[in-house]
Amino acid sequence: MKNSSLLLSTFALILFSFISCTKEDSLTATDNGPVVASVSIDLINELDIKIGNEISFENSTAKKTGKSLTSSCAIIAMNPVTSNFPKTFDVDFGTGCTINGIIRKGKLKITFSNYVTETGSTMTIERENYYVNGNKVEGKIEYKNTTTTPSIPQWTRTVTNGIFTNTKGEVYTNTGTHTIKQTKGVETLTLDDNTYEMIDGTHIVTKQNGAKITLTVLESLVKSYSCNYVSKGKLKVESPLLNGIIDYGNGDCDNNATYTQNGIIFPFTM
Template sequence: MNTKHVFRTSIFMLTFFILSFVSCSDGNSIEEEEQAEDITELMRASEIDVVGEIVSDIIIDSYEIQENDELNRMVSSSSFLPSCVVVTIVAEQGFREVTLDFGTEGCIVNEHLLRGQIVFSYTRNTEVQEILISYSLIDFYFDTNNIIGSKTILRQLSNGNGNPQFTHNLDLTIVWPNGLQANREGVKVREWVEGFGSGIFSDNVFEITGNWTTTFVNGNQHTYEVLSPLRRQVICNYFLSGTVDVQRTNFGGTFDYGSGVCDNQATFTFNNGYQIDIILN
């Protein structure tokens, strides 16, 4: 999923909608300032969405390669991480610690410049059904933003549907260059519904559920809850389907990503029932 494209275009449409209300309120400078703040926070929240997805992708991808590559040739066998990432593996009896070092100059991953380190560890046991992966971000920067985080991803070999599943406990803080910061907490569950074990990256399909909250330093909160699973096919830039309830400071509504076709069509229905069409770039 190209999260960057999905959320930025949606925010543009929502911004247009909000400003249409502001323009009808002549002389109300306080309301205009509040609306401008909401729009800024919408944009900032979308950046956290992108950060969370890519950090999760990197850890999951690296874990799977580490476990499946008997020679530990992590980077050479990965189709996700670029060769500029320095991978260090500490292997002890039943324990693995993996350091992904993007360097001080950084490496480009999914069109973003990443700097610093992601370190994750886990106790290795091929017989258990669940593995807890603990990770930390060390002096980590996503483009120009400092990302602080230390949390876990629970890998289940088989969930109730018989599929592999990753449960990510989110706790990320992002600090922008201008000093603004926000914290994202919650749970995001990825069920691997197609392509597991095939060895072919392009046939992987995931369904994503969960809920999370973004809190800004001024106390404003944005809450998200997946109403129906977000279906993600890795060869498509967009969610194929799924709905998300979005409640923000002064308004809320539901994103609907369609009925299963890989296209750039979506809708947003506000709490008052007003619906707009969204074209995703």
């Protein structure tokens, strides 16, 4: 999470610097908190979905991940134990569990109606007293397989009742629905060569004081399973003050991105 924290602080500084140069006097209009919160929320959603995918694949006879969450500090258990679907797994991070530099505590409850590769299946992720690097995360994610062409698996990701409380005590509600398709690695028996694209969708983050930001997929966001970062794609950013574009680059696996508004480009790192 060190790199993620750098993104948040750098992006906040960039936005504050830009906003400070405007003639807006409204505190609400210049509040960039929802932008910073939205970055954290998206990162955590991706983390939780990745865990769910790994659990599903590790318990499938069709594919294996090549990596095991059971060797990490999280305790993963089927509850109740059954050979039939639906299957529910508790992922318990205890009072503090660090994986790849990210500190989590609390539990995830992940329920599968079937394997995530099966059309029509759903994976539901619920948070129970769950924290990521000190930020409390609540709400539910539904990840539904909506594949119509077997060679191009596709899912709909819907976040409901999302609540993000940062370490300062600031509270943000969030909702959103996105469509994700798999473009590489469909025929192999591993997750490591998979590539996913978020092809459309909108994410709305609202602060307690009413400040709101909307992020809409403008060009498909591309992320390889083996890469920690989105490597390509664009998001449109809209709020009472901000009206710009986040650009993740041209496909290189790096932590570089830019925010552009009114022709001014602000580089930042994730």
